[in-house]
Amino acid sequence: MSKPPILTLADITKRFDTQEVLSGFNLSIEDGEFFTILGPSGCGKTTVLRLIAGFEGADEGRIMLNGQDVSKLSAEKRPVNTVFQSYALFPHMTVFDNVAFGLKMAKVSKPEIAERVKEALATVRLSDFATRKPHQLSGGQKQRVAIARAVVNRPKVLLLDESLSALDYKLRQQMQMELKQLQRKLGITFIYVTHDQEEALSMSDRVLVMHNGQAQQVGTPREIYECPNNLFVASFIGEINVFNAEILENLGDYRYLAAMDGFKREIHADRRFEAGDKVHVLLRPEDLRIEYLEDAPDRPGFSGKVLERNYTGQTLDSQIQLPSGQTIMASEFFDEDDPDFDYSINQKVWVDWVHGWEHVIKAES
Amino acid sequence: MSQSPFRRFIIILTLAWLALFVLAPHFLVVLTSVMTPDSEHLAVWPMTLDAYARIWEPLYADVFWQSLALSAKATLICLLLGYPFAYIVAKMSPAWRAFMMFLMIIPFWTNSLIRTYAIKLLLGNKGLFNWVLEAIGVIDAPIQMIYTEFAVVFGLTYILLPFMALPLISSFDKLDKDLIEAGHDLGAGFWQRFYHIVLPLTMPGVVAGCLIVFLPAMGMFYVADLLGGAKNLLLGNIIKNQFLVVRDWPFGSAFSVTLIVIMGMMLWLYYAANKKVQRMGGLDDQNL
Numbered sequence: 001m002s003k004p005p006i007l008t009l010a011d012i013t014k015r016f017d018t019q020e021v022l023s024g025f026n027l028s029i030e031d032g033e034f035f036t037i038l039g040p041s042g043c044g045k046t047t048v049l050r051l052i053a054g055f056e057g058a059d060e061g062r063i064m065l066n067g068q069d070v071s072k073l074s075a076e077k078r079p080v081n082t083v084f085q086s087y088a089l090f091p092h093m094t095v096f097d098n099v100a101f102g103l104k105m106a107k108v109s110k111p112e113i114a115e116r117v118k119e120a121l122a123t124v125r126l127s128d129f130a131t132r133k134p135h136q137l138s139g140g141q142k143q144r145v146a147i148a149r150a151v152v153n154r155p156k157v158l159l160l161d162e163s164l165s166a167l168d169y170k171l172r173q174q175m176q177m178e179l180k181q182l183q184r185k186l187g188i189t190f191i192y193v194t195h196d197q198e199e200a201l202s203m204s205d206r207v208l209v210m211h212n213g214q215a216q217q218v219g220t221p222r223e224i225y226e227c228p229n230n231l232f233v234a235s236f237i238g239e240i241n242v243f244n245a246e247i248l249e250n251l252g253d254y255r256y257l258a259a260m261d262g263f264k265r266e267i268h269a270d271r272r273f274e275a276g277d278k279v280h281v282l283l284r285p286e287d288l289r290i291e292y293l294e295d296a297p298d299r300p301g302f303s304g305k306v307l308e309r310n311y312t313g314q315t316l317d318s319q320i321q322l323p324s325g326q327t328i329m330a331s332e333f334f335d336e337d338d339p340d341f342d343y344s345i346n347q348k349v350w351v352d353w354v355h356g357w358e359h360v361i362k363a364e365s
Numbered sequence: 366m367s368q369s370p371f372r373r374f375i376i377i378l379t380l381a382w383l384a385l386f387v388l389a390p391h392f393l394v395v396l397t398s399v400m401t402p403d404s405e406h407l408a409v410w411p412m413t414l415d416a417y418a419r420i421w422e423p424l425y426a427d428v429f430w431q432s433l434a435l436s437a438k439a440t441l442i443c444l445l446l447g448y449p450f451a452y453i454v455a456k457m458s459p460a461w462r463a464f465m466m467f468l469m470i471i472p473f474w475t476n477s478l479i480r481t482y483a484i485k486l487l488l489g490n491k492g493l494f495n496w497v498l499e500a501i502g503v504i505d506a507p508i509q510m511i512y513t514e515f516a517v518v519f520g521l522t523y524i525l526l527p528f529m530a531l532p533l534i535s536s537f538d539k540l541d542k543d544l545i546e547a548g549h550d551l552g553a554g555f556w557q558r559f560y561h562i563v564l565p566l567t568m569p570g571v572v573a574g575c576l577i578v579f580l581p582a583m584g585m586f587y588v589a590d591l592l593g594g595a596k597n598l599l600l601g602n603i604i605k606n607q608f609l610v611v612r613d614w615p616f617g618s619a620f621s622v623t624l625i626v627i628m629g630m631m632l633w634l635y636y637a638a639n640k641k642v643q644r645m646g647g648l649d650d651q652n653l
Contacts (some may be wrong), residue, residue: 055546074547082550088543092565101561104550153551 004067006189007030007052007157013063014047021047022213025061029157029191030206034183036192039198039210040236045193048210049159052191066156076105081150085166087142089134095121095145096130102153116160117164120152123182140171147179151186158183160192164199176203197237201225209233212343225284231364234282241288241328243281244363247273256360260323263300269360278363285331287357290318290343291350302351304328306343318343320351391474391625395526398618409613416619425603425620435514435584435589439521443529443578444571446522451533453571456542466534469527477524484520485511488592512594520588525581529574536570568605569639580628600624 009027013020013163021044029035037045050056052063054075070078081102099120105114120128124144134142143163150158158178164172173338183190185216194200200207201221209216209224209232210227217229228234231242249257249271258267260281267281293303304320307327315329330351335341345350398416400408420427454465459534472480487493488510495507510516542565566573586601595603600620607617 002583019433053546053550055549075546075553076554080550082547084543084547086541086543086548088541090562091546101548105552105554105557155396 001047003031005029007191008062008064009048009051010062012048012051012058012062012063014044014051014056015059020213020231022051022058025213025215026206027215027218029189032187032189033205034190034192034203036200036204036207037210038194038197038207038236039216040195043210045159045195045210046215047213049082049161049191049193049281051082052157053082061072069188076091079156080159081153081155082161083143083163085162086147087134087166089145089149090148091134093133093136094130095126095132095134097144099149099152101149106153109286115334116152117148122314123151123185124148129137139167140175143167143175147182151182151188151245152316155188157189162194163192165194165196172199179203188194189301200273201237209236214226214325227359228282228361230361231280234359234361235349239285239329239331241283241285242282245279245360247275247277247279249275261302261322261326266301266354266360269358271360273360273362279360280363282359282361283353283357285317285352286315286333288328288332289352289354290320290332291352292329293348293350295350299352301353304349306345306347306349308345309343320349320353323363369501371576394618394621396620397614398617400615402613402615404612407612413615416516416615417623418624419616420619428598428603431598432583435517435521435598436579438518439525439582440529440575440579442518442522443526444575446559446576447526447529447533448567448571451530451537453532454530455537469530473527477551478587479518480524481588484523485591488519514593514598516592517589517598519594521582521585524585524588525578528577528581532573533567533570534578536567536573540566571639572635576631580631583624583628 005028007027007029009025012022012025014022014025017239025048027048037048039045047056050271051058052065052079054070054073057070061071062069065078065080088151090101093101096117097115100113103116108116117130118127121130124147126141126144126148129141129145134145137145146163164175164179167175173294177197179190179192192200192203201224204221206218207221207224210217211232217224224233225237226239228240234240243260245258245267246262247256248259248264251257254269254271256267256269257264257272258279259282264364267355269279272315273279302320302322304322306318307321309318314345315331316334317329319327319329321327328351332341399412399414400410400417401413403409432542454462457465464638476650483491488506489495490509494510495504498504499507544562544566545558548562553561583599584604586599586603586605589596589598589602590605604617604620604624607613607620611617
C-alpha cells in the first residue's frame with residue numbers, strides 16, 4: 001500500500017486485574033476505510049476500541065495515530081471521537097449544545113461553532129431539532145445526534161461502539177445504509193465494533209474477526225465469508241458445513257486427492273498440503289446441491305436422508321443426515337425452471353457441491 | 366381500586382396518627398401563638414397578634430441572621446465534605462461502598478444528644494483535641510474551642526453530614542459514566558467535565574442535601590446549648606427558652622410558626638424549581 005496507515009496498534013497487551021484481555025495484539029487501519037471489528041461478547045473488541053479512544057491505557061505496546069504516538073495521550077487530547085452504544089447525550093443540554101460541546105471545548109469561535117453545528121445537523125437530517133432536549137428524541141434521532149456530535153469535530157478516526165444495537169431491525173437496516181453513505185461523504189475512517197456478522201459484512205470495507213482477545217482474520221467481507229482462516233471464523237460468520245478429510249495425494253496446481261466420508265474426491269485448496277495431512281473441507285449451505293437419487297451424477301458424493309426442510313420464501317433450507325451421523329445444512333434457491341422442487345422428510349437424497357467452491361483449511365483438533 | 370378492610374384500617378390508622386401527632390400539635394402551636402401570655406396559666410385569651418409583632422424587634426432579627434449564618438456555614442462545610450465523599454463512595458467497589466455506608470449509618474443508632482455530649486468531650490479545654498495538640502507540642506495552653514461558634518458549626522456539621530452525603534451519593538449513582546467518557550472524548554479536561562457535566566447533573570442532590578441540612582440546623586437548640594454555651598445562637602434556642610425559661614408560650618409559638626413558614630417557603634421554592642427543571646428536560650446550565 002502506498003499511503004501509510006492512519007492507525008496502527010503494535011504489540012498491545014491489556015490486562016484487567018490479572019486477566020489478559022489482549023496480548024501482543026496488532027492492527028493496522030488504512031485512511032478512509034470502513035473497518036469493522038467483529039466478535040462475540042467478551043472477545044476484546046470493545047477493549048480495542050476503548051484503547052484507541054484513550055478510555056483505557058495499554059499495559060504494553062504502542063498506538064500510532066496519523067503518524068503520532070498517542071499511547072500516552074489522554075482521551076481528551078486524541079483526534080478521535082466516539083459514538084457510544086448508549087449514545088451518552090448530555091441530558092441537560094439541547095441538541096445544539098450537545099453537538100457544539102466538542103467545538104466549545106476546542107475554543108472554536110462562536111460564529112464558526114454555529115456554522116459547523118448547523119452543517120453537522122443538516123448532514124444527519126436533524127436541522128429542525130437543534131433546540132430539543134435528548135429526551136424529546138426517538139432512538140434513531142438520538143443516534144444521529146450522537147453521530148453529529150462526533151463528526152462535527154472532524155476526527156481522524158470515528159469510533160462506533162455497537163452503535164446500532166439498540167435500534168429495532170428496520171431502523172437498523174436504514175441506519176446501516178446511512179452510516180455507510182455518511183462515511184463515504186465525509187471520508188473519515190470509521191472503526192465500527194459489532195457482534196452482528198450481517199452488519200459487519202454489509203457495511204465494511206474490511207472486517208477483523210476477534211475471538212478470545214486474538215485476531216482471527218482480517219479481510220474484506222468476501223474474503224472473510226468465502227475463505228475463512230479457521231473454524232471459528234467459518235462458523236461465526238454464517239452457517240457452514242465442516243467435513244473432515246485426509247489429503248491422499250498432491251495432484252499439483254493446488255489440486256489434491258482427498259479421502260472424505262467413504263469416498264475419494266479431488267479438491268481444490270489455496271494453500272499447500274502434504275499427503276497425510278488432515279484437513280477440514282468447508283462448504284456453505286448454498287454451495288451444496290441436493291439431487292434426487294435417480295438424478296445422482298456420476299461422481300463421488302454423500303448420500304443422506306432429509307431430516308427437515310424449511311421453506312423461507314427465497315430458499316429451501318434442508319437438514320440432511322449423512323450415514324456417519326453428521327447433520328448438514330443445504331440451502332437452495334428456487335429455480336425458475338423447476339418451481340415445485342421439494343423433498344419429503346426421510347427421503348433419501350444425493351448431496352453434491354459445485355466443484356471448486358469448497359474451502360479447505362488445516363484440521364483443528 | 367378495591368378497598369379491602371385491612372387496607373382501609375391501615376389508611377385510617379395512618380390518618381389518625383397524623384392527625385393526633387402532627388396536625389393537632391401544630392394546630393395547638395398556631396392557636397397558642399395568637400393568645401396572651403399569662404404567668405399562671407401559660408396562655409389565655411383574648412386573641413392578640415402581639416407575639417408576631419415582637420418577632421420584628423432588632424434583638425430577634427439579630428438572632429435570626431446569626432442563626433441563618435451558622436446554619437449556612439454548617440451547610441456549606443457539609444457540602445464541601447459531602448460532595449467529594451459521595452463521589453468517592455459512588456465510585457467504590459460494592460463491598461467497600463457497603464462498609465462506608467455502614468460507617469455513616471452507625472451514628473444514627475445513637476441519640477444525637479448523646480453524640481453532642483461526646484463532641485463536648487472532644488472539644489473541651491481538657492478534651493481530646495487539646496490534649497493531643499499539647500502532647501505533640503503544637504500548643505502550650507488549651508485553645509478555647511468549646512462554647513464558641515466553631516464548636517456549634519462543628520457539632521451541626523457532624524450530626525448533619527450524613528443527610529448531605531446520602532442524596533449526593535444517590536445522584537452520583539444516577540450519573541451515567543458514559544457521559545463522563547463522552548466529555549473526555551469531546552476534549553473536556555477535568556474541570557470542564559466537572560463544571561459542564563458532573564455538577565449540573567448532580568445539582569438535584571446538592572439542592573436536596575443543602576435543604577435537609579440547612580432547615581433542621583436552624584432548630585437544633587441542644588447543639589447550640591451544649592457546645593455554644595448559654596447564648597441564643599439558633600432560632601431553636603429562642604423557642605426553647607421562651608417555652609422553658611421565660612415561659613412566654615405565645616411568643617415561642619409565634620417563633621415556631623414563623624420558622625415553619627420559612628422552611629415551607631424554601632421547600633416550595635425547591636419543588637417549583639425542580640418542576641421547572643424537569644419540564645426543561647434536565648438541569649439548566651446552558652452557559653457553556
